[in-house]
Each structure stands twice: as structure tokens, then as C-alpha cells.
Amino acid sequence: MLEARLGETLLLKKIVEALKEIISQGTLDCSDTGFQLQSMDNSHVSLVALCLQRDCFEKFRCDRNVSLGLDLKSLAKVLKCTNSDDTVTISASDNPSKVLLNFNSKESERSAEYELKLLNLEEDHLGIPDTDYACTILMPSTEFAHICRDMAMFSETVTIACSKQAVKFSANGDLGSANIKLSEGGKMNVSIQVEDQLVQTFAGRYLNTFTKATPLADRVKICLAAEVPLLVEYPIEDFGYIRYYLAPKVDDVDV
Amino acid sequence: MLEARLGETLLLKKIVEALKEIISQGTLDCSDTGFQLQSMDNSHVSLVALCLQRDCFEKFRCDRNVSLGLDLKSLAKVLKCTNSDDTVTISASDNPSKVLLNFNSKESERSAEYELKLLNLEEDHLGIPDTDYACTILMPSTEFAHICRDMAMFSETVTIACSKQAVKFSANGDLGSANIKLSEGGKMNVSIQVEDQLVQTFAGRYLNTFTKATPLADRVKICLAAEVPLLVEYPIEDFGYIRYYLAPKVDDVDV
Amino acid sequence: MLEARLGETLLLKKIVEALKEIISQGTLDCSDTGFQLQSMDNSHVSLVALCLQRDCFEKFRCDRNVSLGLDLKSLAKVLKCTNSDDTVTISASDNPSKVLLNFNSKESERSAEYELKLLNLEEDHLGIPDTDYACTILMPSTEFAHICRDMAMFSETVTIACSKQAVKFSANGDLGSANIKLSEGGKMNVSIQVEDQLVQTFAGRYLNTFTKATPLADRVKICLAAEVPLLVEYPIEDFGYIRYYLAPKVDDVDV
Structure with missing residues (x-):
């Protein structure tokens, strides 16, 4: 029971x-x-x-x-x-x-x-390997939601460029381009830990659905590493979490 | 004039x-x-x-x-x-x-x-006979509106079961079932007068339109009796009212 | 630059x-x-x-x-x-x-x-001649927006009748008719300057789009004169304005 x-x-x-x-x-x-x-x-x-x-x-x-x-x-x-x-x-x-x-x-x-x-669902559970992430960003969850929504107006893809002390979100489309840069600290208390600088591109509509978890947590953790999926984590009080994983886009190569 | x-x-x-x-x-x-x-x-x-x-x-x-x-x-x-x-x-x-x-x-x-x-409408006025109701419920009008709306999510019909000290609203559908039970007294000051216990089923969509009168009165009176229409009454200040009448559904009999 | x-x-x-x-x-x-x-x-x-x-x-x-x-x-x-x-x-x-x-x-x-x-637009700039308006009304911009929206429910055209001390907005349609009269002064501090009394009719949907400027200014200035376009002006702080011009409707003449 x-x-x-x-x-x-x-x-x-x-x-x-x-x-x-x-x-x-x-x-x-x-x-x-x-x-x-x-x-x-x-x-x-x-x-x-x-x-x-x-x-x-x-x-x-x-x-x-x-x-x-x-x-x-x-x-x-x-x-x-x-x-x-x-x-x-x-x-x-x-x-x-x-x-x-x-x-x-x-x-x-x-x-x-x-x-x-209840439904009878067949589901395969994937093992999610532990990853050492190259970049870890902590920021207000509402700010992340805001940025994802804004980027979606310009393009279907969002580029995240993470360097020491700053993370930049960019989108480029028919309308023009958008760039939002967050620096460490400040009123929003953004934290950026970078072992290796990284630039990755993601499908914006998934990022946007991840932000439906915004009301669960004041702050969101975003983790990136080369060739592994992005992790977006919202803690749930002290004893839980909701995590989203999304693979970066592989650039089309001109032949 | x-x-x-x-x-x-x-x-x-x-x-x-x-x-x-x-x-x-x-x-x-x-x-x-x-x-x-x-x-x-x-x-x-x-x-x-x-x-x-x-x-x-x-x-x-x-x-x-x-x-x-x-x-x-x-x-x-x-x-x-x-x-x-x-x-x-x-x-x-x-x-x-x-x-x-x-x-x-x-x-x-x-x-x-x-x-x-102005329109030229032809209307027959029905005489509404005085009825001795078996069950009379007094409750907050917003709570009644809330219940009617909730029940509509589960089924087109709502069953009201009235017994001494408690009234139960139920709906049963493909999704599952919903049961809301209100007891006498409490913070909502629900009043239930029962001469005869009664279980009746109604078309939920009419109950829902009745609740458009919710802003008119803090409390609503619901009266039921065997084989007569349900009465839902919202008083209008001290000198008026709006009353709605709806006949209960007759159960289909398996032949 | x-x-x-x-x-x-x-x-x-x-x-x-x-x-x-x-x-x-x-x-x-x-x-x-x-x-x-x-x-x-x-x-x-x-x-x-x-x-x-x-x-x-x-x-x-x-x-x-x-x-x-x-x-x-x-x-x-x-x-x-x-x-x-x-x-x-x-x-x-x-x-x-x-x-x-x-x-x-x-x-x-x-x-x-x-x-x-940027777009490459071809635009002819019209010279707007200075006009001595016969009637000038100053009123709360929200009240003007309210009136334009209400009139639109009754008719596609709005009649503005301006006389000393009062301005009347009217609309007439299938539903019935609407008349709103504002007098000088009062809580709304309406100001009406009239050299010549005037009655003019306008296409309501343009008036309604003009009122999108309502958040820019607390008060709106409306100027009318015979046979020239209506001017609706919203000041922008102390150093700018947005002005709208709309020609009155010419009455159809029964032949």
C-alpha cells in the first residue's frame, strides 16, 4: 500500500x-x-x-x-x-x-x-551518467525564463556562450539579432564556474518548456560540457529536484 | 409611464x-x-x-x-x-x-x-407551484460555483446526495471520479435541513450557467424534493431574488 | 553617427x-x-x-x-x-x-x-497647414478612449457635436443609440473652447486606434473646424507629441 x-x-x-x-x-x-x-x-x-x-x-x-x-x-x-x-x-x-x-x-x-x-505505459529507463561539467551557471529562474522567451522571438535556436565572469545568450533570425549578457554577481547574484570556455547551440523551444518549472525554485542551475547534453536543474525544496537534459545542436557542415 | x-x-x-x-x-x-x-x-x-x-x-x-x-x-x-x-x-x-x-x-x-x-416576444408564463422541499442547503455561493465547475470536468451529470449533516456532490467519467463532501457548520457555515434523504442527478451544464448569478449573493439556497425540479435561489439584496429550476434526470432503466 | x-x-x-x-x-x-x-x-x-x-x-x-x-x-x-x-x-x-x-x-x-x-520605405511627407480650429476640447485621455470604445458598439460612425460648455458624442445603429454629454469643468476638468458651434461625423474605428496613445498622456486635445481634418493630440512629456488627423465624413446627399 x-x-x-x-x-x-x-x-x-x-x-x-x-x-x-x-x-x-x-x-x-x-x-x-x-x-x-x-x-x-x-x-x-x-x-x-x-x-x-x-x-x-x-x-x-x-x-x-x-x-x-x-x-x-x-x-x-x-x-x-x-x-x-x-x-x-x-x-x-x-x-x-x-x-x-x-x-x-x-x-x-x-x-x-x-x-x-492509471495507464499501462512501457518505459525504458535510461541510465544518466555522472558528468563533470565544464561550465556551471546559477541564476534567478525567472531571469532564465525571461531570456528563453525573448530569444524565441528571434530564432528557433539559442546560442549559449560561457566564459569566465560572463554568460551570453544569442539568437539570430530574419528580424535581426538579440544578445543578452549576464555578468557574475550583481543584484541577481549570478554565479558562473568555468573550467573550459564553451559555445553551444540549442533548440529554443525545449529550453522554453523547461522553464515551466520556474515556480518550483527561485534559482536554476545550468550545466554544460562539450558533447554532452545540457542539464537544467530546478531544486524542489530540500529533498528533490526536476532535471531537464537537452543535447546541443551539431553544426551543419558545408560540403 | x-x-x-x-x-x-x-x-x-x-x-x-x-x-x-x-x-x-x-x-x-x-x-x-x-x-x-x-x-x-x-x-x-x-x-x-x-x-x-x-x-x-x-x-x-x-x-x-x-x-x-x-x-x-x-x-x-x-x-x-x-x-x-x-x-x-x-x-x-x-x-x-x-x-x-x-x-x-x-x-x-x-x-x-x-x-x-424593444422586441416583441411571445411568452407563456408558467405557474410555479409552492413546494415543500425535502432538503434545503444553504452554502457560500462561490463554493457552489466552484463545485459545479469542478464536476463538469469529470462528467456531464452531477449527483447530489443529501443526508443529515452532509451533502455530497459526485461526478463520474472517463477520466475517473470526483466526490466533494460538505458537512454542516464549519468556516463556510453550511446549513443542511433534511426531512428525507435524497439522491438526484442533474445536467451539469445548467447548474454551471446558474452560477453566473454568484456575484449577486454571498450565499445560495439549494432545495430538492423527490420528482420536482431543483430550485437554486440567489437573493438580491432584501427585496428580490433570482431563481433557477431544473428537473432531475430520470435514470435510464435497463430493459 | x-x-x-x-x-x-x-x-x-x-x-x-x-x-x-x-x-x-x-x-x-x-x-x-x-x-x-x-x-x-x-x-x-x-x-x-x-x-x-x-x-x-x-x-x-x-x-x-x-x-x-x-x-x-x-x-x-x-x-x-x-x-x-x-x-x-x-x-x-x-x-x-x-x-x-x-x-x-x-x-x-x-x-x-x-x-x-531596416526597411527601405518610400514616403511622401505631407505639409500640414496650420489651422485655426473652431472648437478645442481638452479632456482626460482615458475618458476619450472610453467614449470611443463605447460608441463603436453602436455604430461605425461617431458624431461629435460641440457647443459652448458641452460636447456630445453620439452613435446610432441597429441596437439603438448612445449619447454621451460632457460639460465643462467638473471632476474631469473638461475644457471646451468654441468659436463656432460644429457637428461632424467620423469613422469610429480610426478614433479607436488613435486612443492607443492613451498611456502617453493624462489629457488629450481634440480640435475641430469646418471642412478640415479633426486633430487629436497627445503631448509626450514636455518635448514632443503624437498627433492624429482624420477627415470628417461628408454626408451622403439624397438625389
């Missing part, structure tokens, strides 16, 4: 909002250590990984490992109905065909219970 | 918003006692009845009974133009082809006058 | 919003005295004229006259990306194929630079 209670529905809302644009369905793997979800996006280009350790929960019990195949659009619909400050209890049997969501207000006069049918 | 002045245009706006989703045209019957309007909705399933006693008005004069055939969408358009805290004076001649709406601000430098053409 | 710095990007945003609905492209003429733009609207009915004297700018340098052919939709897109309280520096070479926009926050850690391609 699985029973996991979050102190605030708002956290679950933010997580589902962060996932539902990138994957429409996903399997939540529940074990004694907490919740895990890993999935390629709908177009099989980027990868998202969610981790919620049991310490994220007010109450957590998971007798046997269970996998919950969730339709994220449906879950988002249910969550739209709920008050953000209600507690939410997620429960399922050991071999479940449905998941139960119980929402309770601090006041006891209202209880809401939703039952969602 | 008819001349009726409301102290605040806002009240008229709320009334028209409450009506215009359910009926596109309606006849306002004006007499010495005030205003009345009764009409089936556009699909002839539910019934709406409006009553505004003369005491709702700052000034009221109606020499002869007149019927004003109103296009509610047009009236709503006119009201969009007006300041909510202006006074509004509704006037018409004894045998009118148009209605005049005068809006005046407390300051005197601006006056706005709108003339709307 | 051209280099012009505005203390607040917000002012540029408001100007572009005021222009972009009425002209999609326009030539900004830059000289030592400041910026000028004059253009017929897309349908060649109304005329818009912008003037920004060099004193509007924190810093202004223009060595040689240059004309910047701007795509206003693109410029509006770029401005959407920027913080309203950043400074903006507009620069171009003496014979430019592109214009550079640099946005800097008071904090120095973020700099954004956008390059927009």
Missing part, C-alpha cells in the same frame, strides 16, 4: 505544471525512498527526471514498489479544482488500477476525493 | 450577467409592485425567474403595467460601457417601442443616455 | 504601442533637432505625426540626418523583451542598414542588445 501526504497541494500543482508541457503521460515510480519519474519528452528529444525523496512528505508509507502510469493532463485538470493550501494524500493499492487523491482543508467541513484511472 | 432608478449600475450589471447566459431574450414585466421576468432557457430545459420589488429602487413609478421585450446581449453591451457606481434610470412610455437608460455619475459633468429597441 | 538615449524604455514602449496599430512600418527621420515620423495609416485614411525633440533624451547626438525605416511590429516585439525601467540607447551609423538598441539596467550585471534590420 502507498500513502503519501504533502502539506501543500501547491507543490504538487507546480510539479505537474512543470511536467505536463513536456510529457503528456509518465510513470511515477514509488518506493520506500520516495517518488521518481523519468521520461523522454513527447518528441523524444529531451529528457526529464523528477525526484521527490520521502522527506518531502508530511507522511510517507510505501510497502511495496508500485508504478503509477499517469495521464498528466488529467492530473492537471484535477489539481485545477483544488485549493493550493489544502493537504493532499496520494494513495494506491499494491497492484493498482487507479490512484486516489484526497484533498483536505485545515477546516474539516470540506473533503474532496478524486480517483484517476 | 415607467421610471425606475437604481442607486448603483453594478446591481443591474450583475442581474444581466446572471440572465444572459441562460436566456438571450426576455420580457421584463413592470407593474406598480416592481419588476418580474420569467423564462425558459434557450433549450427549454431549465426555468429562470427574476423578481425585483419596488423597494430595490431609489425611485419607482409605474403608472400602467408595461412589458419590455429585451435583448439581453444588447443590454449587456450597453452596461459594459457604464461605470458601476453611476445611478441608472430605466424609463419607457406606456406603450413603448424602446427603453431608455440614463446613467449619471455623482459628479454632474457627464451624462450618458442609451436607447434600446 | 546617431546615438540617442532615453532614461526609460517605458516611454519608447508607449510610443510604439501608439503607432503600431495604425501603421505597420514607418520612417523615423533623425536630425540634430530630434526625431520625427509622419505617415498615413495602412488604409491611407488618417495621418499620424510623431515629434520627439532632442530634449526628450538623456543624451542625443546626430551628426548627419538619417532615416530609419522601421518595421513597427518587430520593434514592438523587441520592446516586449525589455524591462520598462531600463535605459535604452538607439544607435545607427550614418548610412545604416540596421539599427541597434541597447538596454541597460541601473545594475550593471545585465546588458541586452538587439539589432533590427
Whole structure:
């Protein structure tokens, strides 16, 4: 039997909002250590990984490992109905065909219970190797979201150039070009660690969907290294995270 | 001659918003006692009845009974133009082809006058018999609106189960199921009077249009009885109301 | 070389919003005295004229006259990306194929630079003769915007009747009619100067696009005279303006 209670529905809302644009369905793997979800996006280009350790929960019990195949659009619909400050209890049997969501207000006069049918999804879990990243940037998550949205106006691709003390985002298109440069420190307290300078280009629309996780964390970590996927990480309180991976574009070679 | 002045245009706006989703045209019957309007909705399933006693008005004069055939969408358009805290004076001649709406601000430098053409509508007035309801629920109107909207996500029909001390709203569909239970008292001060326990099912989309009246009243009264239409009533200040009637669904019988 | 710095990007945003609905492209003429733009609207009915004297700018340098052919939709897109309280520096070479926009926050850690391609537009500049207007109205710009929007609901044409102490806006259509009368003085401090009483009719949709300039100024000046175009003027701080011109409709004569 699985029973996991979050102190605030708002956290679950933010997580589902962060996932539902990138994957429409996903399997939540529940074990004694907490919740895990890993999935390629709908177009099989980027990868998202969610981790919620049991310490994220007010109450957590998971007798046997269970996998919950969730339709994220449906879950988002249910969550739209709920008050953000209600507690939410997620429960399922050991071999479940449905998941139960119980929402309770601090006041006891209202209880809401939703039952969602589970999906039978086949998913291959990719092993994600540990990587020593050449560049690691820490910046306000809202600023990163802002930049990704702005770049999308100019081009489908975004170039990130990371050097000591500064990171530059650029986009070039029919309209003209855009360049935004952030320096270390300042009011935004941008942190840039660079072992090797790096210039990489990415498909902007994936970066934009990653930023749906912005409400989860004040700051975002962006990690780059030559020939490995970019990592964009939003911490979830102290005991979890949502990570997005996206491979850089390989330049077309003129023949 | 008819001349009726409301102290605040806002009240008229709320009334028209409450009506215009359910009926596109309606006849306002004006007499010495005030205003009345009764009409089936556009699909002839539910019934709406409006009553505004003369005491709702700052000034009221109606020499002869007149019927004003109103296009509610047009009236709503006119009201969009007006300041909510202006006074509004509704006037018409004894045998009118148009209605005049005068809006005046407390300051005197601006006056706005709108003339709307009247429609010639044929309407049968149904006698609504007095009913002893088995269950009467009083609850915050916003909570009722919230529940109706949530249920609509799951199913086209909503089941209301009323027992002593608790009322349960349920919906069941492809997505899964939703159950919201309200108990008596609490912060929401829900009141439930039950003579006979009752379970009835209704078409959710009508309940949802009824809740357009939510801004008119903090609390809504819901009355049910076996084999008679549900009554949903929003009081309008101390001297009026808007009432909606909707027959319960008859269960399909398997043959 | 051209280099012009505005203390607040917000002012540029408001100007572009005021222009972009009425002209999609326009030539900004830059000289030592400041910026000028004059253009017929897309349908060649109304005329818009912008003037920004060099004193509007924190810093202004223009060595040689240059004309910047701007795509206003693109410029509006770029401005959407920027913080309203950043400074903006507009620069171009003496014979430019592109214009550079640099946005800097008071904090120095973020700099954004956008390059927009210029268009090669052919434009005839019309001489606008000085006119002695018979009626000059000064009123809150939001009230004028409100009236224009309301009139549009009733009819495609708006009649302005100006007499001593009062101006009346009227529209007449299938729905009915609307009349809004403003008197001199009052809370809105309407000012009406009339040499000759006047009644003129205008195409409402142009008046409505003129009101996109509302955020630029608290008060708008409306000037009318027999057989000359209406002038609607929004001052821009102390050193500029945006002016719109629209010819009155000539009544159809029954033959």
C-alpha cells in the first residue's frame, strides 16, 4: 500500500505544471525512498527526471514498489479544482488500477476525493551518467525564463556562450539579432564556474518548456560540457529536484 | 409611464450577467409592485425567474403595467460601457417601442443616455407551484460555483446526495471520479435541513450557467424534493431574488 | 553617427504601442533637432505625426540626418523583451542598414542588445497647414478612449457635436443609440473652447486606434473646424507629441 501526504497541494500543482508541457503521460515510480519519474519528452528529444525523496512528505508509507502510469493532463485538470493550501494524500493499492487523491482543508467541513484511472505505459529507463561539467551557471529562474522567451522571438535556436565572469545568450533570425549578457554577481547574484570556455547551440523551444518549472525554485542551475547534453536543474525544496537534459545542436557542415 | 432608478449600475450589471447566459431574450414585466421576468432557457430545459420589488429602487413609478421585450446581449453591451457606481434610470412610455437608460455619475459633468429597441416576444408564463422541499442547503455561493465547475470536468451529470449533516456532490467519467463532501457548520457555515434523504442527478451544464448569478449573493439556497425540479435561489439584496429550476434526470432503466 | 538615449524604455514602449496599430512600418527621420515620423495609416485614411525633440533624451547626438525605416511590429516585439525601467540607447551609423538598441539596467550585471534590420520605405511627407480650429476640447485621455470604445458598439460612425460648455458624442445603429454629454469643468476638468458651434461625423474605428496613445498622456486635445481634418493630440512629456488627423465624413446627399 502507498500513502503519501504533502502539506501543500501547491507543490504538487507546480510539479505537474512543470511536467505536463513536456510529457503528456509518465510513470511515477514509488518506493520506500520516495517518488521518481523519468521520461523522454513527447518528441523524444529531451529528457526529464523528477525526484521527490520521502522527506518531502508530511507522511510517507510505501510497502511495496508500485508504478503509477499517469495521464498528466488529467492530473492537471484535477489539481485545477483544488485549493493550493489544502493537504493532499496520494494513495494506491499494491497492484493498482487507479490512484486516489484526497484533498483536505485545515477546516474539516470540506473533503474532496478524486480517483484517476492509471495507464499501462512501457518505459525504458535510461541510465544518466555522472558528468563533470565544464561550465556551471546559477541564476534567478525567472531571469532564465525571461531570456528563453525573448530569444524565441528571434530564432528557433539559442546560442549559449560561457566564459569566465560572463554568460551570453544569442539568437539570430530574419528580424535581426538579440544578445543578452549576464555578468557574475550583481543584484541577481549570478554565479558562473568555468573550467573550459564553451559555445553551444540549442533548440529554443525545449529550453522554453523547461522553464515551466520556474515556480518550483527561485534559482536554476545550468550545466554544460562539450558533447554532452545540457542539464537544467530546478531544486524542489530540500529533498528533490526536476532535471531537464537537452543535447546541443551539431553544426551543419558545408560540403 | 415607467421610471425606475437604481442607486448603483453594478446591481443591474450583475442581474444581466446572471440572465444572459441562460436566456438571450426576455420580457421584463413592470407593474406598480416592481419588476418580474420569467423564462425558459434557450433549450427549454431549465426555468429562470427574476423578481425585483419596488423597494430595490431609489425611485419607482409605474403608472400602467408595461412589458419590455429585451435583448439581453444588447443590454449587456450597453452596461459594459457604464461605470458601476453611476445611478441608472430605466424609463419607457406606456406603450413603448424602446427603453431608455440614463446613467449619471455623482459628479454632474457627464451624462450618458442609451436607447434600446424593444422586441416583441411571445411568452407563456408558467405557474410555479409552492413546494415543500425535502432538503434545503444553504452554502457560500462561490463554493457552489466552484463545485459545479469542478464536476463538469469529470462528467456531464452531477449527483447530489443529501443526508443529515452532509451533502455530497459526485461526478463520474472517463477520466475517473470526483466526490466533494460538505458537512454542516464549519468556516463556510453550511446549513443542511433534511426531512428525507435524497439522491438526484442533474445536467451539469445548467447548474454551471446558474452560477453566473454568484456575484449577486454571498450565499445560495439549494432545495430538492423527490420528482420536482431543483430550485437554486440567489437573493438580491432584501427585496428580490433570482431563481433557477431544473428537473432531475430520470435514470435510464435497463430493459 | 546617431546615438540617442532615453532614461526609460517605458516611454519608447508607449510610443510604439501608439503607432503600431495604425501603421505597420514607418520612417523615423533623425536630425540634430530630434526625431520625427509622419505617415498615413495602412488604409491611407488618417495621418499620424510623431515629434520627439532632442530634449526628450538623456543624451542625443546626430551628426548627419538619417532615416530609419522601421518595421513597427518587430520593434514592438523587441520592446516586449525589455524591462520598462531600463535605459535604452538607439544607435545607427550614418548610412545604416540596421539599427541597434541597447538596454541597460541601473545594475550593471545585465546588458541586452538587439539589432533590427531596416526597411527601405518610400514616403511622401505631407505639409500640414496650420489651422485655426473652431472648437478645442481638452479632456482626460482615458475618458476619450472610453467614449470611443463605447460608441463603436453602436455604430461605425461617431458624431461629435460641440457647443459652448458641452460636447456630445453620439452613435446610432441597429441596437439603438448612445449619447454621451460632457460639460465643462467638473471632476474631469473638461475644457471646451468654441468659436463656432460644429457637428461632424467620423469613422469610429480610426478614433479607436488613435486612443492607443492613451498611456502617453493624462489629457488629450481634440480640435475641430469646418471642412478640415479633426486633430487629436497627445503631448509626450514636455518635448514632443503624437498627433492624429482624420477627415470628417461628408454626408451622403439624397438625389
